[in-house]
Amino acid sequence: xxxxxxxxxxxxxxxxxxxxxxxxxxxxxxxxxxxxxxxxxxxxxxxxxxxxxxxxxxxxxxxxxxxxxxxxxxxxxxxxxxxxxxxxxxxxxxxxxxxxxxxxxxxxxxxxxxxxxxxxxxxxxxxxxxxxxxxxxxxxxxxxxxxxxxxxxxxxxxxxxxxxxxxxxxxxxxxxxxxxxxxxxxxxxxxxxxxxxxxxxxxxxxxxxxxxxxxxxxxxxxxxxxxxxxxxxxxxxxxxxxxxxx
Amino acid sequence: xxxxxxxxxxxxxxxxxxxxxxxxxxxxxxxxxxxxxxxxxxxxxxxxxxxxxxxxxxxxxxxxxxxxxxxxxxxxxxxxxxxxxxxxxxxxxxxxxxxxxxxxxxxxxxxxxxxxxxxxxxxxxxxxxxxxxxxxxxxxxxxxxxxxxxxxxxxxxxxxxxxxxxxxxxxxxxxxxxxxxxxxxxxxxxxxxxxxxxxxxxxxxxxxxxxxxxxxxxxxxxxxxxxxxxxxxxxxxxxxxxxxxxxxxxxxxxxxxxxxxxxxxxxxxxxxxxxxx
Numbered sequence: 001x002x003x004x005x006x007x008x009x010x011x012x013x014x015x016x017x018x019x020x021x022x023x024x025x026x027x028x029x030x031x032x033x034x035x036x037x038x039x040x041x042x043x044x045x046x047x048x049x050x051x052x053x054x055x056x057x058x059x060x061x062x063x064x065x066x067x068x069x070x071x072x073x074x075x076x077x078x079x080x081x082x083x084x085x086x087x088x089x090x091x092x093x094x095x096x097x098x099x100x101x102x103x104x105x106x107x108x109x110x111x112x113x114x115x116x117x118x119x120x121x122x123x124x125x126x127x128x129x130x131x132x133x134x135x136x137x138x139x140x141x142x143x144x145x146x147x148x149x150x151x152x153x154x155x156x157x158x159x160x161x162x163x164x165x166x167x168x169x170x171x172x173x174x175x176x177x178x179x180x181x182x183x184x185x186x187x188x189x190x191x192x193x194x195x196x197x198x199x200x201x202x203x204x205x206x207x208x209x210x211x212x213x214x215x216x217x218x219x220x221x222x223x224x225x226x227x228x229x230x231x232x233x234x235x236x237x238x239x240x241x242x243x244x245x246x
Numbered sequence: 247x248x249x250x251x252x253x254x255x256x257x258x259x260x261x262x263x264x265x266x267x268x269x270x271x272x273x274x275x276x277x278x279x280x281x282x283x284x285x286x287x288x289x290x291x292x293x294x295x296x297x298x299x300x301x302x303x304x305x306x307x308x309x310x311x312x313x314x315x316x317x318x319x320x321x322x323x324x325x326x327x328x329x330x331x332x333x334x335x336x337x338x339x340x341x342x343x344x345x346x347x348x349x350x351x352x353x354x355x356x357x358x359x360x361x362x363x364x365x366x367x368x369x370x371x372x373x374x375x376x377x378x379x380x381x382x383x384x385x386x387x388x389x390x391x392x393x394x395x396x397x398x399x400x401x402x403x404x405x406x407x408x409x410x411x412x413x414x415x416x417x418x419x420x421x422x423x424x425x426x427x428x429x430x431x432x433x434x435x436x437x438x439x440x441x442x443x444x445x446x447x448x449x450x451x452x453x454x455x456x457x458x459x460x461x462x463x464x465x466x467x468x469x470x471x472x473x474x475x476x477x478x479x480x481x482x483x484x485x486x487x488x489x490x491x492x493x494x495x496x497x498x499x500x501x502x503x504x505x506x507x508x509x510x511x512x513x514x515x516x517x518x519x520x521x522x523x
Contacts, residue, residue: 019277021324023371023397028379032390042385049382049389052375053452058503059367066503095507112282116317119280119289123317126310128296131317135293138279175515178523181454182488182514186506188445188453189492194368196493200442207446212482218380218447222373225443233436 001082007037008078009151015070016146017139020059027051027073027094034074038081047077047090054091054183055098057190068101070146075101075153079161088177089165101149108145203228261298261335261414269294270407273331276324286321291351294331298338308344315344322355323362325405330354332413350418365434366405369441371397376448383452453485457523484523 011033015025023029028048035044055069076094079085085093115134122130196204207225210216216224261269276290292299292313299312322330330351337347378393412420424430457476462469476483492510495501501509517523 179514211447211450
């Protein structure tokens with residue numbers, strides 16, 4: 001059990017050290033990897049898929065993120081795999097943990113200001129090699145932070161989580177299962193909030209019809225959408241060239 | 247600044263093919279690095295440009311000047327940053343003043359963050375990761391691999407690796423023209439159309455909500471089931487309504503995303519308790 005906890009924490013460290021640029025910190029990747037670590041690939045995939053859709057529009061920008069999706073998906077998947085829970089319990093666990101994880105993340109970000117005082121002093125001396133060395137040192141530092149958050153979480157929280165779920169009545173488990181099915185709606189709404197404009201309504205409706213009435217898989221819809229979008233793009237460029245209102 | 251537009255008249259050593267991969271690797275330091283609220287990605291700008299700064303500095307003062315300006319606040323979308331870094335490499339090789347370089351860095355980081363956030367973080371990545379998540383939910387192990395491989399190809403190879411070269415080769419004038427031409431807006435528009443279409447299908451495919459409700463006139467009555475009636479009205483009506491509700495709460499009522507998730511969780515448990523969903 002300890003070795004799995006160490007490996008899951010190490011993944012949290014790697015995801016943190018590389019940051020969002022590598023996308024290894026997304027729930028889909030984290031939960032799948034943790035599922036493999038705990039020898040339950042299928043459960044990891046299922047939790048990862050559900051959490052990914054639910055957190056789809058969550059992305060930290062300028063240090064302001066609404067939730068820590070990385071720590072929460074790793075922790076929830078580890079708990080589900082080690083205690084034998086299903087997807088709905090993992091989702092129910094991931095939501096509060098994502099808030100707690102976010103508080104920790106903000107504290108670390110605030111604490112990092114302290115290092116920058118030192119970097120400014122080095123810059124005054126023009127010690128470029130020392131500054132580069134310090135930049136490299138951020139990798140083990142971030143790894144350690146990511147590792148510790150999940151490792152301590154599993155060590156200190158595992159028993160509490162087990163005690164919590166032992167007393168859960170059946171109706172609540174059923175309800176959480178239903179919630180797991182509905183929650184992707186929030187993820188999709190988050191993404192829509194970022195890119196939706198009234199003029200896109202026909203495309204939203206067309207995508208819905210392809211999925212709901214024709215049961216077309218997502219990749220097929222994406223390709224069809226890209227084809228329509230490409231045609232519209234070239235028409236607009238054409239209009240611009242001949243001096244329309246563009 | 248206008249003197250920087252022609253990189254062909256550079257005085258310093260030219261960046262060659264092999265160096266690009268080296269600079270690309272150095273640019274990976276951009277996040278999270280020593281990410282803090284007051285400096286954000288500052289250190290990675292210095293780290294990425296350090297070999298160029300050292301190779302082109304004519305005296306110790308220039309290195310000090312470069313260090314001092316490059317530890318200042320810097321923040322943009324991590325992939326789009328490489329356009330700016332590429333441009334900075336060209337400017338340093340031209341021995342532009344640090345003030346001029348800093349002015350360009352600061353001037354471009356905002357617009358580039360805007361483009362990168364809306365295009366890459368909120369459109370391209372959600373599309374690719376939702377396709378992977380859909381595959382994962384069907385138990386397909388290629389789901390996560392598909393998402394990562396496709397997003398790395400676009401983000402790391404096309405935008406980052408080639409973006410750096412583009413910034414270097416085309417110079418400030420190209421980037422300013424590109425930003426002003428409205429082409430970027432057109433591309434964002436085109437990709438958003440794909441994104442919105444995909445979200446429409448995702449709602450139909452992956453929001454699972456149905457009602458077991460049965461209306462009975464009396465105890466002996468077989469009753470009328472609600473869900474088949476809803477299906478005849480429109481398939482996936484409840485998923486569409488739930489998504490609409492979430493959008494209304496997030497976009498119109500400005501409710502915090504995690505609060506919306508909590509509302510939906512509690513709501514689902516309550517509705518399920520009373521056998522409504």
